[in-house]
Amino acid sequence: xxxxxxxxxxxxxxxxxxxxxxxxxxxxxxxxxxxxxxxxxxxxxxxxxxxxxxxxxxxxxxxxxxxxxxxxxxxxxxxxxxxxxxxxxxxxxxxxxxxxxxxxxxxxxxxxxxxxxxxxxxxxxxxxxxxxxxxxxxxxxxxxxxxxxxxxxxxxxxxxxxxxxxxxxxxxxxxxxxxxxxxxxxxxxxxxxxxxxxxxxxxxxxxxxxxxxxxxxxxxxxxxxxxxxxxxxxxxxxxxxxxxxxxxxxxxxxxxxxxxxxxxxxxxxxxxxxxxxxxxxxxxxxxxxxxxxxxxxxxxxxxxxxxxxxxxxxxxxxxxxxxxxxxxxxxxxxxxxxxxxxxxxxxxxxxxxxxxxxxxxxxxxxxxxxxxxxxxxxxxxxxxxxxxxxxxxxxxxxxxxxxxxxxxxxxxxxxxxxxxxxxxxxxxxxxxxxxxxxxxx
Amino acid sequence: xxxxxxxxxxxxxxxxxxxxxxxxxxxxxxxxxxxxxxxxxxxxxxxxxxxxxxxxxxxxxxxxxxxxxxxxxxxxxxxxxxxxxxxxxxxxxxxxxxxxxxxxxxxxxxxxxxxxxxxxxxxxxxxxxxxxxxxxxxxxxxxxxxxxxxxxxxxxxxxxxxxxxxxxxxxxxxxxxxxxxxxxxx
Numbered sequence: 001x002x003x004x005x006x007x008x009x010x011x012x013x014x015x016x017x018x019x020x021x022x023x024x025x026x027x028x029x030x031x032x033x034x035x036x037x038x039x040x041x042x043x044x045x046x047x048x049x050x051x052x053x054x055x056x057x058x059x060x061x062x063x064x065x066x067x068x069x070x071x072x073x074x075x076x077x078x079x080x081x082x083x084x085x086x087x088x089x090x091x092x093x094x095x096x097x098x099x100x101x102x103x104x105x106x107x108x109x110x111x112x113x114x115x116x117x118x119x120x121x122x123x124x125x126x127x128x129x130x131x132x133x134x135x136x137x138x139x140x141x142x143x144x145x146x147x148x149x150x151x152x153x154x155x156x157x158x159x160x161x162x163x164x165x166x167x168x169x170x171x172x173x174x175x176x177x178x179x180x181x182x183x184x185x186x187x188x189x190x191x192x193x194x195x196x197x198x199x200x201x202x203x204x205x206x207x208x209x210x211x212x213x214x215x216x217x218x219x220x221x222x223x224x225x226x227x228x229x230x231x232x233x234x235x236x237x238x239x240x241x242x243x244x245x246x247x248x249x250x251x252x253x254x255x256x257x258x259x260x261x262x263x264x265x266x267x268x269x270x271x272x273x274x275x276x277x278x279x280x281x282x283x284x285x286x287x288x289x290x291x292x293x294x295x296x297x298x299x300x301x302x303x304x305x306x307x308x309x310x311x312x313x314x315x316x317x318x319x320x321x322x323x324x325x326x327x328x329x330x331x332x333x334x335x336x337x338x339x340x341x342x343x344x345x346x347x348x349x350x351x352x353x354x355x356x357x358x359x360x361x362x363x364x365x366x367x368x369x370x371x372x373x374x375x376x377x378x379x380x381x382x383x384x385x386x387x388x389x390x391x392x393x394x395x396x397x398x399x400x401x402x403x404x405x406x407x408x409x410x411x412x413x414x415x416x417x418x419x420x421x422x423x424x425x426x427x428x429x430x431x432x433x434x435x436x437x438x439x440x441x
Numbered sequence: 442x443x444x445x446x447x448x449x450x451x452x453x454x455x456x457x458x459x460x461x462x463x464x465x466x467x468x469x470x471x472x473x474x475x476x477x478x479x480x481x482x483x484x485x486x487x488x489x490x491x492x493x494x495x496x497x498x499x500x501x502x503x504x505x506x507x508x509x510x511x512x513x514x515x516x517x518x519x520x521x522x523x524x525x526x527x528x529x530x531x532x533x534x535x536x537x538x539x540x541x542x543x544x545x546x547x548x549x550x551x552x553x554x555x556x557x558x559x560x561x562x563x564x565x566x567x568x569x570x571x572x573x574x575x576x577x578x579x580x581x582x583x584x585x586x587x588x589x590x591x592x593x594x595x596x597x598x599x600x601x602x603x604x605x606x607x608x609x610x611x612x613x614x615x616x617x618x619x620x621x622x623x624x625x626x627x
Contacts, residue, residue: 111591111598139593151594179548198595205596238553285557326518361514405516405600405618440598 112138113202117436123210124220125160126416126430133158134436137169137201149174149182155201159219167219168265169201169227181235187265190228191247191278192296193333194320204438207329207400209412212355212372213392215333218261221388223353223374224335225254225300225314227263228274245280245294256304259387259424270311274300280320290325301342302382310381311343318354329359329366339380349380366400378420390420396432407439477585479504479610483578486543489555489571496541500610503531503538507603508588510545511558512595520601521562523616526624528566537568543582544573545590545597 115134122128136156144150153170174184189197195215199206216222230251237244252264253272276298283291297317304310318335334354341347355372373393376383383389398412414432421427484495496504505527509517524540531538544550555571558564564571574582583590590599605614605627616623 111593139591141592200594202593205593241557284554285561289557289561324514326514329514402515 110138110140111441112136113204113438113440115203115436115438117209117434119432119434121430121432121434122160123432123434123436124216126432128162133164134203134438135201139202147176149176149184153201157219160221165219169217172232174232179235180237181233184232184234185230187227187229187263188232188249190224190226190274190276190298191232191234191249192224192276192298192316193318193335194292194294194322194331195333196224196226197247198322202438202440203410203436204406204408204440207359207366207410208357208368208370208396209398209400209410209434209436212370213388213394213416214335214353214372214374215355216388218263221386222261223376223383223386223389224316225261225263225274225302228252229263229265229267230274241285242281242283242288245278245282245292247278249277249298250275253301253303255302256382256385258305259385261302261386268303270301270303272301274298274314276300276316290323290328292322292324293320295319303343304381304385306385309343310341310346310385312380312382313340313342314382315339327361329361329368330357332356337376337380337382339377339382341381346379346381349377349382351376351380351383365402368396368398368400370394370396370398372396376420378422384422387424390418390422390425390427392416392418392420406441407437410434410436410438412436477612479606482585483574483581485578486572486574487552489552489559489573491552494570494572496610499539499541501608503536503608503613504541504606504610505538505603506541506543506586506606508543508545508583508586508590508599510597510599511550511554512546513597513599516599516601520603523601523623524603526622527627530624530627540569542569542571543579544571545579545583545588545599546592547573547576547579549595 114136116132117123117134118131120129122132123134134157138154138156140152140154142150150173151170152168152172155167155169157165157167159165168187170187170189172184172186172188174182174186176182189200191197193215195211199211201217203209211217211222213221214223215226217226228249228251230249232247232249232251234247236246250273252268253270253274254264255262255268276296278294278296280292280294283289295317296319298314299316300314302312302314315338316335317338318333320331320333323330332355335352337349337351337353339349339351341349351374353372353374353376355370357368357370359366359368371393374391376389376391378384378389378391394414394416396412396414398410398414401409403409412432412434414434415429416432417429418425418427479496479499482496484497486494486496488494505524507520507524509520511517521542524542528538528540542555544555551573552571555573559569559571573579582588586604588599588602590597592598601618603616603623604612605616607613614626616626620626
């Protein structure tokens with residue numbers, strides 16, 4: 001009887017120990033480690049109670065029959081206690097492991113955005129109409145450590161000709177000294193204006209259905225080098241009531257190939273750089289809370305694929321203002337071009353582009369108005385060689401409905417006037433009606 | 442006019458290869474831990490007044506806990522509004538509860554930012570706590586409680602969610618965007 005009880009206690013303890021040994025492996029495949037641990041603790045408690053009861057019973061029997069087989073029971077209790085201690089330690093280790101899993105550096109959380117829509121003029125190619133597939137944008141931010149940061153943005157996008165393309169839109173690895181200074185290397189969104197760094201590839205993130213046309217991404221016929229491959233120092237200095245924001249960057253001078261700005265992922269052949277900076281101030285409290293103003297400027301030597309090649313020294317300065325609160329989202333940006341033809345005697349050309357957008361965050365949705373205009377000198381080879389380098393203006397009205405925290409429906413009506421006749425564009429006017437379903441995941 | 446086919450990356454990579462690589466790289470989503478209690482959560486937090494506060498110190502009262510991003514103008518204002526409705530419901534019943542809002546982004550939003558948030562939104566009640574902690578503790582808390590979030594540059598992507606703990610610190614109720622009326626749920 002005593003031997004049987006001792007064997008039962010040992011077997012139970014061994015079973016608990018064995019279970020604790022395989023539990024970490026099993027828990028990786030389970031949906032919730034917290035549930036696993038709670039269950040394991042419950043089983044451990046039950047086991048402890050059972051072992052205590054059995055131990056008490058063994059002692060009781062030992063007291064009743066002191067002459068019978070004392071060694072098994074005498075050794076079983078310390079051995080079981082040791083095993084129980086091992087199990088408790090294992091549970092503690094599992095708890096610690098589970099708690100630390102939230103910051104597990106080995107995991108690679110992946111998120112992103114997607115959108116589809118329908119329009120009488122495609123948002124990026126007005127010659128197409130009907131249903132369209134927008135972007136499928138994957139965003140990866142592996143956690144590497146306290147100071148080293150990385151982000152990659154891989155975008156499956158429908159190009160203006162309807163084909164699907166894949167772009168590594170951003171590939172940045174950086175070192176963060178503090179909130180005041182982070183240095184990034186790689187391909188990033190060129191820090192000019194507000195929208196280019198605040199509102200990225202995912203349509204869901206913006207209230208408006210699309211970007212202003214002149215701020216479109218390069219492969220959607222944008223006229224600015226919205227991506228740069230190079231180095232970028234960025235940070236913020238917090239003060240009482242606001243913070244000072246700064247950016248300084250340099251990278252490969254871009255090139256116009258086939259009418260599209262190429263940010264030269266692997267370097268350029270003339271060694272010229274794009275260099276620029278941005279300085280802004282954001283109010284974070286008081287009556288001006290949500291207000292932000294900034295100035296920016298950059299210069300880049302940009303060639304093209306013509307024979308002979310045109311080289312333009314692109315010189316841009318500008319400013320932006322934002323009022324972003326729980327109720328309002330107003331944005332304006334202005335860009336002033338003073339481009340110099342450095343390969344011939346084309347002289348300098350001044351052009352302007354800008355937009356103003358007003359949005360109200362109402363309980364039912366976010367209605368918005370936008371006016372955008374670009375007056376681009378067609379004698380400037382920088383604009384003349386681009387697929388959409390023509391002057392235009394567009395007025396748009398739209399609304400965003402948030403279906404749930406992860407999806408939004410947007411509608412927009414717009415009137416667009418292309419006011420320059422170029423080899424790639426004809427002078428014309430058209431009305432847009434667009435709908436878009438955008439999600440994040 | 443069109444030079445899309447000139448993009449070297451599009452020529453070099455086929456879509457199936459990209460998809461396969463992406464899905465292989467996917468990590469499992471955070472799952473809320475059932476039955477978790479306040480005492481099991483990270484305890485090192487700073488209030489918007491800069492003073493240390495632990496969840497254990499709130500024992501004996503009901504606690505409504507959510508996570509938020511002070512710069513959020515879409516989801517968080519709605520979440521806060523629902524918490525205020527819950528506060529009114531508690532007041533009407535004569536019940537006392539603490540409201541705890543833990544910041545998602547402690548690297549960019551510390552006690553000073555939450556102090557400004559409190560002032561801007563006129564939260565003057567002492568039972569509302571705006572907490573920030575270390576990045577590790579914040580991620581650990583979010584993981585333990587099932588608050589899924591991710592950062593997209595300066596944006597924090599997150600859902601609408603709050604948890605109600607009873608006076609013993611045990612999880613009592615989960616509220617999310619599918620819960621139509623948070624105040625009537627308590």
